[in-house]
Amino acid sequence: MASEYNFAYLDEQTKRMIRRAILKGVAIPGYQVPFASREMPMPYGWGTGGVQVTAACLVPEDRLKVIDQGADDTTNAVSIRRFFQRTAGVAVTEATADATVIQTRHRIPETPLTEGQILVYQVPIPEPLRFLEPRETETRKMHELEDYGLMHVKLYEDIARHGQIATAYDYPVKVEGRYVMDPSPIPKFDNPKLARNPAIQLFGAGREQRIYALPPYAEAVSLDFDDYPFTASKADHQCDLCDASGSYLDEVITDDQGSRMYVCSDTDFCRGRREAGHVGRLGGGEAGQ
């Protein structure tokens, strides 16, 4: 497809600048690398950081998958996928296993990733300490000094007040024993998949001008206390379409009488299971039209 734009929209100088930031991020796992984020043709908050990282990683042979909330067909995932089809002409796929680059918002796919894959996260607020200390000048100093006391106090106060750590998503991790990192707003259910993942995990925050990374097999430990260990949690149900018990579920309100159904948030995973013959409570016949 002929395009009036450079491959993957950004000019080569800009891509080179972003790749340098990515390489630095991979070399210092969990460290937030400032980069000269560009204005993209989609708004800040729609994944401009992820889009820039993806643009810098893509080569013409790539197969791209884009998900939002785990689903390939959410409007913003559709929009970003189309953007790269138009500007890079790359092949796209919905199958996690077939993708070479996956851009995601709010989820890590259920299907385990493999070596050679790149998972690109869209990040709204890259700073895990931001809501404890609003000033960037202060939080950068705290990272430099590895001064994470404030975070532990926050987690402790959660336990004192609620009997448990009351963070359900965006749950901070410590990377390779050094930097505390914001995993982007994934549910804490996904946190264990961050650690020792064979794929390269890249995080792009456009508006905040930061890139950071987890190289393959990097350690990422969800913060906790010995007597209050981290637990990955999800809705205590099975998928009503594919009967999966170990996948993250969306709750769907089906009427105004309080009826609910639960379905996999990962649409590719769910479809794969149904094609393999798994049937959930409501998965027969007319469901999923």
Place this chain on the structure above:
Amino acid sequence: MYVAVKGGERAIDAAHAWLAEERRGDTSVAELSVAQIREQLALAVNRVMAEGSLYDADLAALAIKQSRGDLIEAIFLIRAYRTTLPRLGVSLPLETAEMAVSRRISATFKDLPGGQILGPTFDYTHRLLDFKLAAEGEVAAAPTAPASLEPVPHVTGMLGRDGLIQSEAYGNDTPSDLTREPMELPASRPLRLQAITRGDEGFILSMAYSTQRGYGRTHAFVGELRIGAVAVEMEIPELGFSVEIGEVELTECETVNQFKGSKTEPPQFTRGYGLVFGQTERKAIAMSLVDRALRWKELGEDFTGAPAQDEEFVLMHSDNIQATGFLEHIKLPHYVDFQAELEMIRKLRREAMAHKEAAE
């Protein structure tokens, strides 16, 4: 029965088609041309050029048309377009002292070299709706006079000769470019000025207003406000000298601020500086007040905790494209995170209820 939420693709296409139709409005009413917007909504065009950081009135007018008059959306279109433009070179610093002024006023001197030129301003109009405009009446030509060739020197330059106003550092260094390097704090003054001049007019206005009401007061007088065309010159390496490549309309404001002196500085006036594309005087005045408020540290003043003195607060929140993007993104799906919260709240409530029952 649950119908899986498919069809995002079709929904997007249909939404775009509907939007295009809404943008056009009633087709029995004549369509606006880009030239009409450029000529008759010039102040909107100026704002889009200033905050879009791209001096091109036709593109700005097109953006206003495409955005249905939503100026922040228009600024966004210009910014996104600007990203794709190659950098051919850098102009020489503009000489605003040699501006061909269409308006030039000083609030500090009754008369001065170059004179006071009121120019095309709303200042002394009575804000009465002019129903003649609804009848699409043509206007009579304004009276003219030959342009004065007298130089129009800067007011602050005249104060500076007597040492009454603090002199600014002069340098030949190329300042860093906000649109090409990540913002690092603390920021240099050139970087701050870049951020403010492309910052949201409403935000900068409110910040400036807050200093007038006492949150970081700087006692500003408008030493001079000038609007006019300035030549843009560029050094051509093959030629070895600079040539004029065009001109831009600018609004420049210099405020003169009271300063009683500090441990390091003798009593003298200090300045705040505003420079904005186009005729945009509200923004230029506001910019100069915010610039002055942010200079507390270099002048040895106290930080009173006022928002307008707080560099990180001002610079990180002045960009309306960043702000509107992040604000509006909360309408994107968040059901994964919401689901996690839902489970958390249910669990906490279960435990709290069990606790309460056990106590009763």
